Amino acid sequence: MTSTPETISDILRASFANLTRAERQLADSLLQNYPMSGLGSITMVAHDAEVSTPTVVRMVQKLGFSGFPEFQRALRGELQAQISDPIEKHDTWAGRAPTEHILNRFTDAVMGNIRQTLGQIETTEFDEACDLLADMDRGIYVVGGRITRALADYFFLHMQVLRPNVTHIQSISNAWPHYLLEVKEGDVVVIFDVRRYENSTLKLAELAAEKGAKIILFTDQWQSPIEKIATHTFSCRIIVPSAWDSAIVPMLLLETVVASVQERTWDTTRPRMEALEDMFDRTRFFRKFT
Template identity: 65%
Template sequence: MTIAERLRDRAEQLTRSERQLSDVVLQNYPVSGLGTITSLAEAADVSTPTVARLVQKLGFSGFPDFQRSLRAELDEKISSPLTKRERWVDDAPDAHILNRFTKAVIDNIGQSMAKVDPADFDKACSLLSDEKRRVFVVGGRITRTLADYFFLHLQVIRDKVVHIPSNSNAWPHYLLDFEPGDVVVIFDVRRYENSTLRLAEMAGERGVEIVLFSDQWGSPIAQHASVCFTNHIAAPSAWDSNITTMLIAEIVISEVQERNWDTTRPRMEALEEMFDRTRFFRKF
């Protein structure tokens, strides 16, 4: 587990001062924990013994051990595809890649599903199924394919769904139309994109709800999100795996479809009629 995951899992076991400290660590995670123990205590307005107690509750022998783990996480977050490949090649077991990759994906699914809070899931589905709200969907350089997939299905399910192009020079035009209560679905995994973060910040200023699909390290956008799905994505490859993110996205799509079925069914029937009239698909 990442330190952020440990902090969230143990939130109910922390004292008031420790929760205050935890909030500060998570605000600009993981960089917020890389200064001195004194500077972190001052930023959270707690004592240095409180910092020491918290890191021990998280399972670390002391503050240096805590920071070593943070640095390792930061190194993972900013890793390029070349760096990731070098790591897994050096550590790769003798088993065939078919087995190794499949095992990594299954492990990712297990760890990710264990972290999904049903309340957060229900909140995301409630936001997305509320037809009074407009929904905007956007991804990044790689995750735009996930955003396109999510948009295509959601557009069939309900109206008022807009796909924002991933190129950063286009989204300010969509930002003009954001209104309080609208929802922006964002896909953002390491290496997190600055333009997407700016979009999230400015959307938040306009009272927009953000549903974020990210990775186990957590995009900086998480601090602006109403709901954040943190999916495990590491795989024995130069590229991260999007399978877990796709899985959660498809479950959300399925639930929103069921919640909106009374209005979704006639939309789908009308769409099928259009397909038949245009002979879009082959008939056997």
């Protein structure tokens, strides 16, 4: 069974309870500008965290690395994975691809992605995000990037049926400032952003947060820079044996969010859906088989 390796940020968070006070301080420092914060010299990393160099050595060994050089090699590998383009990603997996059929290999990778992603999601955080989206007093804004705009469009379409006051922000950077004018304090901005993170999306998130909006971020295991200002972040495993990253886990999560919001809003959602179906019938939008 293929599985997606944990990132160092995952390992840091999972090990946090077992670290000393100084090591926790170091872990916090590394996570603040991850992964770049760990790529300097050991002296610089220790200085930035205001700990000693022996503390750095002890912590990376606790995390399972033989020493700081191996720790940095792993970080550089993650950074390379973040910035690699589709051709580079294909070359990475094709050279060591198993001999089984692509259907099996791809499915195994997806199932591993699902298990690892769901295993790291706190149900309380998931419920809090859904509560925000179900709150009719809040406006909802949805935005994606070059590839993830398909996920954003799908999410918007369903949320628009469930509740009023939902807006799909166009992903082109010269258009979204107009939408941002309408964002009020307490509104919710749902953002889809995976590796090769887009600068314009980060700027949109920063400006929305400045206006007091809540940010719900769907990202990958390396985490978009938006994670630092997001109210809720859902990190999805996306690696599969392909030149393209997989959208299956983000789709699973967003569909689950839609189902959860529907449960919370059913008293008002049901009449909206009935009215919509009535309009479809009157316009004969869909074929009827009677």
